[in-house]
Amino acid sequence: MLHVFINDGGFLRWAKEADTASDPVPPRTVWLDLLNPTTDELARAEAMIGAPLPTREQMAEIEESSRLRVVNGVLSMTVTALVWADTDEPRIATVSFVLAGRRLVTIHHIDPQAFLALRRRATHGDLPYPKGEAVLAALVEGMVDRTAAVLRRTGIELDAINRRNFRGRTLRSRGETLDDSQTLKRIGHAGHLIGKARVSLASLNRMLDFFARNEGWSAGKSTRRWARTALQDVTGLDEYAGFQAGKVALLLDSALGRINVEQNEIVKIVSIITVLLFPPTLVASICGMNFTAMPGSDEPHGYPSSLLLMLLSALLPMIFVRLRRWL
The missing domain is CATH 3.30.460.20 (CorA soluble domain-like)
Structure with missing residues (x-):
């Protein structure tokens, strides 16, 4: 043009x-x-x-x-x-x-x-x-x-x-x-x-x-x-x-x-949550074993005791994490 x-x-x-x-x-x-x-x-x-x-x-x-x-x-x-x-x-x-x-x-x-x-x-x-x-x-x-x-x-x-x-x-x-x-x-x-x-x-x-x-x-x-x-x-x-x-x-x-x-913060939070959930899971896994000769299976307060133990096992690591200022 x-x-x-x-x-x-x-x-x-x-x-x-x-x-x-x-x-x-x-x-x-x-x-x-x-x-x-x-x-x-x-x-x-x-x-x-x-x-x-x-x-x-x-x-x-x-x-x-x-x-x-x-x-x-x-x-x-x-x-x-x-x-x-x-x-x-x-x-x-x-x-x-x-x-x-x-x-x-x-x-x-x-x-x-x-x-x-x-x-x-x-x-x-x-x-x-x-x-x-x-x-x-x-x-x-x-x-x-x-x-x-x-x-x-x-x-x-x-x-x-x-x-x-x-x-x-x-x-x-x-x-x-x-x-x-x-x-x-x-x-x-x-x-x-x-x-x-x-x-x-x-x-x-x-x-x-x-x-x-x-x-x-x-x-x-x-x-x-x-x-x-x-x-x-x-x-x-x-x-x-x-x-x-x-x-x-x-x-x-x-x-x-x-x-x-x-991304590192997200990975850290996920890792800490995984650690916090591990102890209650371990308690629930042990107490939930379905064997015939299971110790404590006949205890009248076994179920609430297991729940209390699961709660404590979750709170103690959380307190430790908070004291260390990881979260």
Whole structure:
């Protein structure tokens, strides 16, 4: 799918009439957004910039030399974006930015939220982005803001888990139950989301550093200043994500430790109850033997005496357990 955006009097406007046309893209084109492009759409974009675009296989490369390069004055940068962060299966998707002069071409196969938001805003034609570098800055800032929002929301989620499950000196109230499996799932999902966010931030960090160095590419002074500022934001977010990853590890260890302690308490209670029931059972087994020459079988108070002995044999171990503070 090809989306064509043109410079309309200094503002970015979505030229939807040119999206499906077979003619060359308009000369005022500033940004071409390719979502799962076809061969014809790639050919139209390559004809505009006069250089080949990265293929899907090339976008999947992880070497920095393959992702960040300048060929014949055309700057090609590939990063990973965090997508589907609001679902149970967050993913990272590769996005390529190809900057040729004042024109930008983006290639992606999953639509990041920042691209969707910018396309919606460009429908009204009131965005002051007259050249490709400004569009690139807007898209990268949108990706960074989206990642920051996800990390902030994940931090709130981790705080909620911490407050509900680990209350410091305050013990769980009697009768209160917690779904430990759900807690572990929430912690695991948060860790998975933070890991995806850190992968995206690492790629953005490398791209912005490459862009700010301006090696082989004549970027404007304001653009380089923006790249350095955005690089500081990405570095700070990566440090915050590292802090959140450490918090996930601490919560996971604490949750597993608490579950282990609670299971040990249950096993201890069951073991003590078994010990307390053993002496009365032994008395009942002995007194209940059905032999002909059973001693005391003719005693008139044998039955109540057996009951009393069973009661005492249960109370004495219980008193001993209470004195030792095992329960």
